[in-house]
Amino acid sequence: MAQRTVIPFGPQHPVLPEPIQLKLTLKDEIVEEALPHIGYVHRGVEKAAERMDYTQNVFLVERICGICSFIHALCYCQGLERLMGLEVPRRAAYLRVIWSELHRLQSHHLWLGLYADAFGFESLFMEFWRSREMLMDIFEKTAGSRVIISACCIGGVRRDISDQHLQETLETLKTLEAAFDKSSEVMLNDYTVKKRTVGKGVLQADKAIMLGAAGPVLRASGVEQDARQTGFAAYDELRVEPVVETAGDCYARAKVRIREVRQSLDLVRRAIAGLPDTDIAVRPKGRPNGRTISRVEQPRGELLYFLAANGSQKLERLRVRTPTFANVAPLVHMLPGSELADVPVIVLSIDPCISCTER
Amino acid sequence: MMLSSVIRNLFSKPATRPFAPAARTAPQGYRGAVEFEEEVCIYCGACATRCPANAICVDRVAKSLEFDPFKCVQCGACAEACKKGCVQLQIDYQHPVAVRHTVAFHGPPKPTVAP
Numbered sequence: 001m002a003q004r005t006v007i008p009f010g011p012q013h014p015v016l017p018e019p020i021q022l023k024l025t026l027k028d029e030i031v032e033e034a035l036p037h038i039g040y041v042h043r044g045v046e047k048a049a050e051r052m053d054y055t056q057n058v059f060l061v062e063r064i065c066g067i068c069s070f071i072h073a074l075c076y077c078q079g080l081e082r083l084m085g086l087e088v089p090r091r092a093a094y095l096r097v098i099w100s101e102l103h104r105l106q107s108h109h110l111w112l113g114l115y116a117d118a119f120g121f122e123s124l125f126m127e128f129w130r131s132r133e134m135l136m137d138i139f140e141k142t143a144g145s146r147v148i149i150s151a152c153c154i155g156g157v158r159r160d161i162s163d164q165h166l167q168e169t170l171e172t173l174k175t176l177e178a179a180f181d182k183s184s185e186v187m188l189n190d191y192t193v194k195k196r197t198v199g200k201g202v203l204q205a206d207k208a209i210m211l212g213a214a215g216p217v218l219r220a221s222g223v224e225q226d227a228r229q230t231g232f233a234a235y236d237e238l239r240v241e242p243v244v245e246t247a248g249d250c251y252a253r254a255k256v257r258i259r260e261v262r263q264s265l266d267l268v269r270r271a272i273a274g275l276p277d278t279d280i281a282v283r284p285k286g287r288p289n290g291r292t293i294s295r296v297e298q299p300r301g302e303l304l305y306f307l308a309a310n311g312s313q314k315l316e317r318l319r320v321r322t323p324t325f326a327n328v329a330p331l332v333h334m335l336p337g338s339e340l341a342d343v344p345v346i347v348l349s350i351d352p353c354i355s356c357t358e359r
Numbered sequence: 360m361m362l363s364s365v366i367r368n369l370f371s372k373p374a375t376r377p378f379a380p381a382a383r384t385a386p387q388g389y390r391g392a393v394e395f396e397e398e399v400c401i402y403c404g405a406c407a408t409r410c411p412a413n414a415i416c417v418d419r420v421a422k423s424l425e426f427d428p429f430k431c432v433q434c435g436a437c438a439e440a441c442k443k444g445c446v447q448l449q450i451d452y453q454h455p456v457a458v459r460h461t462v463a464f465h466g467p468p469k470p471t472v473a474p
Contacts, residue, residue: 148432
């Protein structure tokens with residue numbers, strides 16, 4: 001007779017890079033219900049942002065997430081620039097695209113490695129992470145730091161990338177692409193990988209929209225939506241077509257990210273080729289006043305910042321809606337019906353970033 | 360593909376570096392440990408105002424500066440704010456130490472006016 005068991009998955013679990021707990025109600029080996037519990041890494045960033053100067057907050061919001069730190073800073077700066085009526089110089093906008101796409105590349109490499117590790121393919125994990133080191137070296141060279149690059153500021157960017165570094169970046173990307181071709185081939189075509197991913201954790205397009213999925217999770221279900229289409233930074237000139245797959249399973253989510261890596265490589269090359277020769281920043285004047293919502297596309301999906309300012313040095317309110325937060329509800333919907341052994345792969349397939357989610 | 364990887368990895372050098380004997384120098388422009396030139400400092404407090412981690416404390420009246428390297432996040436905001444160029448970020452990273460300490464210095468004492 002089938003027995004119901006409740007298994008706590010996390011907060012400490014070998015596949016989870018960050019702590020989240022899912023209480024899984026199982027009927028034999030099949031998941032019947034999943035209940036998420038968050039609150040293990042809450043740091044009070046939103047409250048801290050109300051106590052700090054609005055210029056100091058750029059460094060604070062970067063620390064919400066280590067994997068896409070630049071994009072957090074970009075979203076925050078973009079919102080403030082709108083409130084203060086600043087127009088960012090074109091070169092700065094292009095440099096923002098270059099660093100954003102490099103961050104997307106390293107985030108996707110990181111995820112592909114962790115994903116391979118989730119189904120026990122450790123050598124593939126090593127291959128992706130070895131490639132990722134090349135990107136970290138680019139950040140160190142161009143921005144001065146590997147993880148928290150602190151390159152964005154209100155009104156533009158803090159430092160320029162020299163022609164020599166741009167050339168070196170292009171050379172590195174060539175090596176990276178060759179390595180990625182081989183590793184992604186395994187991820188897409190290997191028999192054992194497909195056995196673990198095809199048809200697992202299926203999310204239909206209508207459910208994805210109803211549950212508010214974001215980013216690759218949404219696009220893997222066949223919904224054509226990407227915040228880069230809104231044309232922030234220099235994406236208005238560097239057109240981006242959303243990468244869409246229709247199956248909605250773990251394999252499709254990996255495929256979307258693999259195709260996005262190629263798209264990002266192309267975007268970085270196009271941005272470097274079309275880099276205009278202007279200033280890199282404008283000096284902000286006055287203080288922000290008013291309310292706005294800033295939207296950008298993170299590697300995990302759409303990131304929203306709500307900013308409320310009252311003309312003083314400090315913000316009245318900063319609200320961050322991260323893509324993983326949006327993807328927890330679809331995850332809870334994906335899990336019922338799957339086997340317990342597939343849970344780690346399905347959880348990893350949404351690319352959970354819990355530090356982002358809890359801020 | 361995996362067979363070629365196995366053969367390549369068997370005969371290639373390790374992807375990692377032996378850290379202590381072959382420590383690598385960081386590239387130019389790397390944001391490392393913060394250092395102050397106390398002779399140049401005018402104790403204006405611009406660095407302390409901009410520091411997001413509250414690692415710098417400047418007393419403009421007493422002409423003193425205290426810097427806590429353990430609070431510092433090496434963002435470089437102080438170096439950008441300093442008009443005198445007395446704050447610099449070293450190429451080398453912040454080395455670990457056994458005892459927590461702060462860096463403090465102060466300006467020359469005010470000349471006393473003869474009665």
